[in-house]
Amino acid sequence: MSELASDGTGSAEALPILYKDDHILILDKPSGLLSVPGRLPENKDSLASRAQQLEPEARTVHRLDCETSGVTVMALDADSHRELSRQFHDREVLKTYVAICAGMMETEQGEVNLPLVCDWPNRPRQMVDHENGKQAQTFWRVIHREPDRTWVQLTPITGRSHQLRVHLREIGHPILGDRLYAPPEVMRMAPRLLLHAEMLSFSHPHDGRKMTFYAPCPF
Known part of the structure; x- marks a missing residue:
């Protein structure tokens, strides 16, 4: 597991990366971190904003509750975002x-x-x-x-x-x-x-490979 260091607003805490290629980014979201920024200034720090500091094209595909931890996928291009969103919508993703x-x-x-x-x-x-x-x-x-x-x-x-x-x-x-x-x-x-979201399984948006990722349970 590697880590993305966040030096932006809100936190300098590292963000664990479970996997990355040209199309997808798999992260282990910590508990207490929003999936996407909120409207208020104190809610700007989020999984998405931290990921976008080093991967500006990172796009949210799905969300975990703020207090829920675990594995989440982000898309790194528009086509991947579209395909992953379709898989979630059509209930082809196993969680x-x-x-x-x-x-x-x-x-x-x-x-x-x-x-x-x-x-x-x-x-x-x-x-x-x-x-x-x-x-x-x-x-x-x-x-x-x-x-x-x-x-x-x-x-x-x-x-x-x-x-x-x-x-x-x-x-x-x-x-x-x-x-x-x-x-x-x-x-x-x-x-x-x-x-805790421990497992996420889906088809790779670029080549259709079956991808399964695990985030160890912290409790």
Whole structure:
């Protein structure tokens, strides 16, 4: 793993590079860093702005929540951006996440199908809405259990905003450290949101090769 040093506004922290060629840039986003700049001056530092300091053509293809860490892909030219965006839109990209959630899950695996919509009075929160929500589907599998928490691998089939966080909350197992969806006692169980994008798999936008990248889980 190499690193991009950021000497721009906001942070001098290095940005881990998992892979780079002429068409794509694969990064391991740290928790607490925005995927793209926000409107306010204090929100200008982001994964995209740091990457663009050394790769001016870097373009955002997808986003991770600010508090979520893990593997993400950026395109380095317009054609690659168009093709990768198509793959995400057509659900051809495979993603897996690791999370630590509250409580002990009793079954080994399961599926959550609950439609989601933005909770506008409380945005950016999302909520389940069976009438107006968009389809959202998540598969989960237990990795490890302890009396008060469970490690799970999550595979989102759809890519709704906050999907994994809301789905786990809805089945009674909010993610530790989740400031938006966990009750106070669960939020205080971790210093950050314990959700990490561990794997991303897609076809290379230039030659169609199957590419799979992993970012080691930091918790």
